Amino acid sequence: MNSPAHGLELWLRRLALRTSLDAADRRMVLDLPGRVERVRPNHDFVRLGERNGECCLIVEGIAGRFGQTREGLRQLTALHIPGDMADLHSAVLPQAASALSAISEVVVYRVPHAAMHGAVQRSDRLARAVWRDCTVDAAILGEWLTNNGRRNARARLAHLICEMALRFEAIGADRCAFTFDISQVHLADALSLTSVHVNRTLRELREQGLLMLQGRDVRIHDWDALAQAGDFDPHYLHLQREHPDTGERGMRAASSDFG
Amino acid sequence: MNSPAHGLELWLRRLALRTSLDAADRRMVLDLPGRVERVRPNHDFVRLGERNGECCLIVEGIAGRFGQTREGLRQLTALHIPGDMADLHSAVLPQAASALSAISEVVVYRVPHAAMHGAVQRSDRLARAVWRDCTVDAAILGEWLTNNGRRNARARLAHLICEMALRFEAIGADRCAFTFDISQVHLADALSLTSVHVNRTLRELREQGLLMLQGRDVRIHDWDALAQAGDFDPHYLHLQREHPDTGERGMRAASSDFG
DNA sequence: CGCCAGATTGAGGACGCTCAATTCTGGTGG
DNA sequence: CCACCAGAATTGAGCGTCCTCAATCTGGCG
Numbered sequence: 001m002n003s004p005a006h007g008l009e010l011w012l013r014r015l016a017l018r019t020s021l022d023a024a025d026r027r028m029v030l031d032l033p034g035r036v037e038r039v040r041p042n043h044d045f046v047r048l049g050e051r052n053g054e055c056c057l058i059v060e061g062i063a064g065r066f067g068q069t070r071e072g073l074r075q076l077t078a079l080h081i082p083g084d085m086a087d088l089h090s091a092v093l094p095q096a097a098s099a100l101s102a103i104s105e106v107v108v109y110r111v112p113h114a115a116m117h118g119a120v121q122r123s124d125r126l127a128r129a130v131w132r133d134c135t136v137d138a139a140i141l142g143e144w145l146t147n148n149g150r151r152n153a154r155a156r157l158a159h160l161i162c163e164m165a166l167r168f169e170a171i172g173a174d175r176c177a178f179t180f181d182i183s184q185v186h187l188a189d190a191l192s193l194t195s196v197h198v199n200r201t202l203r204e205l206r207e208q209g210l211l212m213l214q215g216r217d218v219r220i221h222d223w224d225a226l227a228q229a230g231d232f233d234p235h236y237l238h239l240q241r242e243h244p245d246t247g248e249r250g251m252r253a254a255s256s257d258f259g
Numbered sequence: 260m261n262s263p264a265h266g267l268e269l270w271l272r273r274l275a276l277r278t279s280l281d282a283a284d285r286r287m288v289l290d291l292p293g294r295v296e297r298v299r300p301n302h303d304f305v306r307l308g309e310r311n312g313e314c315c316l317i318v319e320g321i322a323g324r325f326g327q328t329r330e331g332l333r334q335l336t337a338l339h340i341p342g343d344m345a346d347l348h349s350a351v352l353p354q355a356a357s358a359l360s361a362i363s364e365v366v367v368y369r370v371p372h373a374a375m376h377g378a379v380q381r382s383d384r385l386a387r388a389v390w391r392d393c394t395v396d397a398a399i400l401g402e403w404l405t406n407n408g409r410r411n412a413r414a415r416l417a418h419l420i421c422e423m424a425l426r427f428e429a430i431g432a433d434r435c436a437f438t439f440d441i442s443q444v445h446l447a448d449a450l451s452l453t454s455v456h457v458n459r460t461l462r463e464l465r466e467q468g469l470l471m472l473q474g475r476d477v478r479i480h481d482w483d484a485l486a487q488a489g490d491f492d493p494h495y496l497h498l499q500r501e502h503p504d505t506g507e508r509g510m511r512a513a514s515s516d517f518g
Numbered sequence: 519c520g521c522c523a524g525a526t527t528g529a530g531g532a533c534g535c536t537c538a539a540t541t542c543t544g545g546t547g548g
Numbered sequence: 549c550c551a552c553c554a555g556a557a558t559t560g561a562g563c564g565t566c567c568t569c570a571a572t573c574t575g576g577c578g
Contacts, residue, residue, distance in 0.1 A: 049494070067405030069414075070490045075405040089398075092391035097398045097495045117387075124380050131390050132351035138397040139348075139356045145404050146326030146334040149451030153534070155328075183556065192408030197534055199558060215543085231329045235308070236356045412566075442524065456566055458526060474575095 002082055004036055004109040007059035010083025010171050015129040017241055025126045028119045034111040039063075039102040046087060046100035053094065054110035056086045061106035062181055066099045066189070076190035077141060079103070079164070079182075083171050088134050091116045104181035104216075136238045143236045148192040151231060153201045156191050158230030161211060163237065165220060170239050176220040180213070205229070261341055263295055263368040266318035269342025269430050274388040276500055284385045287378040293370040298322075298361040305346055305359035312353065313369035315345045320365035321440055325358045325448070335449035336400060338362070338423070338441075342430050347393050350375045363440035363475075395497045402495045407451040410490060412460045415450050417489030420470060422496065424479060429498050435479040439472070464488070 012029045015021065021029075034057070039045045045063075046052055056063075058080045065078040065086070077098060080086040086100055091113045120127040140163075147159050169175040184202070188195040205211050210226045212219040220226055271288045274280065280288075293316070298304045304322075305311055315322075317339045324337040324345070336357060339345040345359055350372045379386040399422075406418050428434040443461070447454040464470050469485045471478040479485055 065401070067401060067409075069405065069409050073409040075408045077401040077404050089394040092387055093394045093398070093497065095494075095497075097497075098401060120386075121383050127379075127386060128351055128376075131393070134390070134393060134397070135348040135352045138393070138400060139352070141397060141400045141404065142324070142326060142336040142357055145336050145400065145407065145451075146328065148404065149334045149407050150326075150328050150332040185556080192404075194535060195557085196536085203558085235354075238352065238354075238356075444524075453567060454525085455568085462526085
């Protein structure tokens, strides 16, 4: 349904969130060339170790970055939704250290590195915004490490759902009722759990009246309780235009007036 | 012992690993202004949520980036050694999403963001190298997530030791005999384990003749076996000047002729 | 000599895993 | 319209890795 143009708009909106870009900057982003590609679920569109010459903008669907052990155990190290430039870092580090794979049916828009570098060289503001976007991905990664390493299954799952809710909200969805096209196996890969345990934990959250996840649809019944259960502080997502410059964080277990 | 100048040299060497920087670029890096600060073990030098105006180059000692849960459980999301620009990303995202803390006695060199931006604006090559350095940190973070999420304690510990060995080697140490000034509590924080379990696992590796970790000194007796035990593939560290452009990775369980 | 942080060891418990069977769901073709 | 199928979700039973809670030991230092 979504077009590459819409994907670029979503990305631009995020870039512009904390940097003031002028009309020329915006044009450059929206005019980024590329080619559209449709990827079936569970198919890689960036293979491990391959040197690739494009950044992949997610236009539609959910994509994941996978790490893997010798024994074949998989770990999702990132989940990407429309408007995410999934391997922006490949612009400066073309040798992929992890694979990108479609989780649902995905549409990507492949933007040549050369075009990306061209845009970034022509505008310092844009360069900074792009670099920052990379940095936000790293901040999310750090939060995932803390989440998976130091919280139990229930909190972990709640935390991930909260994160995805806010990220979907930022691209126009309803925070408490959105489509999240992912299987329990993939949730397990993201959370360093097994799908069996994800299933039981999901049931627990459902029975406690916090959320429902049926088929592709998430419905959050009690945002505050879910954020509390997930020990969720949305700061790391850097979704707000401006931070209250108080030095206070104070948004632990984000209350529902966030945003 | 180390001077800020030496720290900057180490950092520059890494920047220059994959980008050809000219004399002017090198000068700009080596002339980066800043102020030296000594930090005692277990003291934060970048506090959570505080907006800070400098990037911290580690000149001496070991520093760590910490995440934390509501209950106070801590997770190390990065370990930094001399020559690391520990919070380079703060140049574009000043609101710290995690704290930086000294693990051993640490000397940092605080470089004002303004100086960093100035250098980066004056040279596209430098801009790209700096952005890439940020990206390598993210690649390491991703590997940590996979490591902690999908490997058992023994492999996890072996993997981390291998990583640190190569990173120390890159700044002049001996891969198989180096000083790693860190407590078992901090190792546990890095590996998402408890210190008790780190202790037992360390003993196991010692009894199997793989390594010795006494006091601050690591001695690796059998590199190949340790890399095998840790399922260690050094690619993600991006320490080599050039990658064999074959598309083959082939360095799983890095053999000792790496580097 | 006393103190303290860190390392070490023991015993018991729990959270999440493994293996396996069963049910549900949506899509396909007859 | 139904039979069929594959993939996903669900549930059960038993188990193991790692955690918790101590207690003890060690080495450096005032």
